[in-house]
Amino acid sequence: MSTHHRPPTLTTAGGAPVADSQHSITAGPRGPILLQDYQMAEKLAYLARERxxxxVLHAKGAAAxxxxxxxxxxxxxxxAHCLQPGRVTPVLVRFSGLTGERGCADAERDMRGFALKAYTQEGNWDLVGSHLPVACIRDPQKFPDLVRALKxxxxxxxxxxxxxxxxWSLSPESIHQIVMLFSDRGLPASYRHMHGYGAHAFGLLNEAGERAWVKFHFRTRQGIRCLSDAQARDTIADDRESAQRDLFEAIERGEHPRWSLHVQLMSxxxxxxxxxNPFDPTKVWPQDMFPLTELGELTLDANPDNxxxxxxxxxxxxxxxxxxLCISPDKLLQGRLLAYADAQRYRVGTHHAALPVNRPQSPVHTYHADGAMRLNVPPRTDAYYEPNSFGGPRPDRRHAEPALTLQGDAMRFDDRQGLGDYAQASxxxxxxxEGERARLAxxxxxxxxxVPEGIQRRQVAHFRLVDEALGAGVEAALA
Known part of the structure; x- marks a missing residue:
């Protein structure tokens, strides 16, 4: 006896059954098509709107x-509930290239995005970082110009x-990231074989309202694997989706990638x-002063269904x-708070946060009103503004952050005691x-x-301020 089930009937978006989805309704065997063929019009209209x-950045990526x-x-x-011992929180992690479009090759030398969305019991926590622990700018005013130069x-x-x-040659603060990006570790072989960094400093608040500063590190348990430029060219020639394929197929095989979560803490x-300045994202916190403390494990075990x-x-x-968790005085981080939300409302829609992949697992109570993609039907209420006298949601001062106590230079982005942009790169x-230095040059x-010789000379001068040997090595290789 057959156990084959009859497939569901194809319908229009309005739910009406479709009799034929492969042949247009025509006035005769040679046409023309009749305007009444709604099924044809619906299929074509949806196709034109499927993107x-x-x-703008991180256009191509993979997630799990x-x-x-x-x-x-x-x-x-x-x-933070999700950071207490024993807590297990569902997450989505998206990896990406920084500058390329959606059709770029995965194995190009580029920054890699490492973005985590944790669906906690207290709302979503998004940690939007990269595979390098530093940024190449420290002020959000420079971000649009950086993007234009990269595009x-x-x-x-x-x-x-x-x-x-x-x-870069006119932005000396970029030198630390440049040295990292063009080093042996600058070109990961896959998303599974690279570290991830929050890069920015964030704040931690305890029950007493006391604040500490923190940086988050995800250290791959698969080991670091990177490509040389020559290996990257061979990889691109063979497979432009090398990183996405590696991640997807590893999870399908049951080889679930893992990272150890570590934190650095600072009072x-x-x-x-x-x-x-500890809030300058172009600088790292030296690990001999602020050692890594292991906090947990990130495991990716399911590919997306769509x-x-x-x-x-x-x-x-x-x-x-x-x-x-709270924000630090990092200028670049504070600029991202505004820019990211604005970008998502433009790119995905007004109510993008209500989509299933973005929706928190905890209750949401806002006064956000109408606009595109209003997905839910709110209950009848007189409390559609705030403040109100009708039992609508109210702020809770118990969640207020203490005032920042840092003063003077800790809040400024100039360098103290003569330590400039080159020291950590040095x-x-x-x-x-010696081999790593030669490959970097x-x-x-x-x-x-x-690149025009004048720009080359200006950039080589920056390399000489990192180390005379680095400047000389690059200059010799350019000759």
């Missing part, structure tokens, strides 16, 4: 679902090495005493924090062995090939 604007399990104990520093030339519509090296007093619905429509916003360079020179 949304791609992300999993869990964040807390095994360490920092309860004395934070009341295509308005006349040729080609990528312009001249533009980005001109921008207000330590922040005041540092010789550099890429568009669960990856393309996924929105991340560093302003999405939960009680026990430390990084001097930890490299060669990678930099190859990326600067064809």
């Amino acid at each position: 949304i604007p791609e992300r 679902f999993g869990t964040l399990r807390i095994t360490g104990d920092i309860a004395r520093h934070t009341r 295509r030339h308005p006349v040729s519509h080609l990528r312009s090495p001249t533009a980005i090296w001109d921008f 207000d007093a330590q922040a005041e005493a540092l010789p550099f 890429y568009f619905a669960q990856v393309e429509q996924a929105t991340f916003n560093p302003a999405h924090l939960v009680p026990g 430390v990084l360079y001097r930890r490299m062995d 060669a990678n930099l020179a190859a990326a600067m090939a064809g």
